[in-house]
Amino acid sequence: MKLIMAVVQDQDSNKLSQALINHQLRATKLASTGGFLKAGNTTFMIGVEDERVQEALDVIKKNCQSREQVAPPVSPMGGNVDAYVPYPVEVPVGGATVFVLPVEQFHQF
Amino acid sequence: MKLIMAVVQDQDSNKLSQALINHQLRATKLASTGGFLKAGNTTFMIGVEDERVQEALDVIKKNCQSREQVAPPVSPMGGNVDAYVPYPVEVPVGGATVFVLPVEQFHQF
Amino acid sequence: MKLIMAVVQDQDSNKLSQALINHQLRATKLASTGGFLKAGNTTFMIGVEDERVQEALDVIKKNCQSREQVAPPVSPMGGNVDAYVPYPVEVPVGGATVFVLPVEQFHQF
Numbered sequence: 001m002k003l004i005m006a007v008v009q010d011q012d013s014n015k016l017s018q019a020l021i022n023h024q025l026r027a028t029k030l031a032s033t034g035g036f037l038k039a040g041n042t043t044f045m046i047g048v049e050d051e052r053v054q055e056a057l058d059v060i061k062k063n064c065q066s067r068e069q070v071a072p073p074v075s076p077m078g079g080n081v082d083a084y085v086p087y088p089v090e091v092p093v094g095g096a097t098v099f100v101l102p103v104e105q106f107h108q109f
Numbered sequence: 110m111k112l113i114m115a116v117v118q119d120q121d122s123n124k125l126s127q128a129l130i131n132h133q134l135r136a137t138k139l140a141s142t143g144g145f146l147k148a149g150n151t152t153f154m155i156g157v158e159d160e161r162v163q164e165a166l167d168v169i170k171k172n173c174q175s176r177e178q179v180a181p182p183v184s185p186m187g188g189n190v191d192a193y194v195p196y197p198v199e200v201p202v203g204g205a206t207v208f209v210l211p212v213e214q215f216h217q218f
Numbered sequence: 219m220k221l222i223m224a225v226v227q228d229q230d231s232n233k234l235s236q237a238l239i240n241h242q243l244r245a246t247k248l249a250s251t252g253g254f255l256k257a258g259n260t261t262f263m264i265g266v267e268d269e270r271v272q273e274a275l276d277v278i279k280k281n282c283q284s285r286e287q288v289a290p291p292v293s294p295m296g297g298n299v300d301a302y303v304p305y306p307v308e309v310p311v312g313g314a315t316v317f318v319l320p321v322e323q324f325h326q327f
């Protein structure tokens with residue numbers, strides 16, 4: 001048994017939750033902020049048998065991998081013309097920081 | 110030293126907190142949701158000397174073990190007669206998912 | 219790689235966050251309550267290479283170590299004269315409870 005601690009961006013959180021359920025991998029979500037990733041993240045605690053660690057990592061990678069997203073042109077707010085970006089830009093989103101921890105005992109009561 | 114991560118239902122959380130204090134076992138609670146157990150749970154992080162791991166597990170089991178509870182008859186709401194259960198039913202409540210993690214260093218500053 | 223779980227009082231949380239950033243140590247904060255320390259604490263999850271564990275522990279100790287603080291005289295509220303403390307008193311503040319956990323795998327997606 002291993003305990004996977006995965007910090008993912010909030011925007012990927014629901015997608016990962018559903019994918020873990022589809023794979024019958026059981027997880028608990030901890031409210032978390034800042035740090036490894038930009039503001040707004042969730043920490044998944046996933047208990048998994050040794051032989052399914054790679055499957056769980058694949059599910060996390062597939063649903064949370066860092067990628068570029070096209071952001072729409074930004075309209076100038078309050079006359080701040082300096083901040084105006086008149087063309088679509090690609091911004092990085094997603095990403096996951098994942099620790100696999102050894103477990104000495106596992107119990108369900 | 111071990112670190113016990115125990116996910117328990119919210120309804121058992123206060124009872125477990127008090128029992129851990131009574132046994133002079135020190136815990137921190139993390140806000141958590143979903144996953145191992147039905148919605149509404151709390152994750153206890155309990156730091157414990159090796160020789161007291163079994164005592165801590167016994168306290169968790171005693172206060173959080175999965176059990177059946179008699180729910181009162183459900184009254185029909187908004188005329189939804191299909192949902193009406195006219196007799197008391199037993200519903201499962203409680204339960205804990207527990208990981209015991211090895212600790213390489215422990216410090217109190 | 220190690221995963222450091224550090225429970226610190228809320229009043230030291232911002233100072234520790236900034237110090238970890240200054241040292242380019244990456245952390246995620248988990249909302250936590252009670253237990254190891256008096257009410258109002260934050261749990262830092264810090265992923266760190268083996269050779270930087272001591273540096274991370276030094277940063278935590280420097281910013282969160284238990285210490286005495288002079289509290290201003292307490293004014294009697296609602297006529298409760300028994301609770302009146304007419305002179306400054308030293309009260310303990312801060313402190314950190316720290317677990318260093320072994321990590322079997324570390325991934326960034």
Ligand code: NI
Pocket residue numbers: 019022023059
């Ligand atoms: Ni899939």
Ligand code: NI
Pocket residue numbers: 128131132168
């Ligand atoms: Ni007891």
Ligand code: NI
Pocket residue numbers: 237240241277
């Ligand atoms: Ni420094």
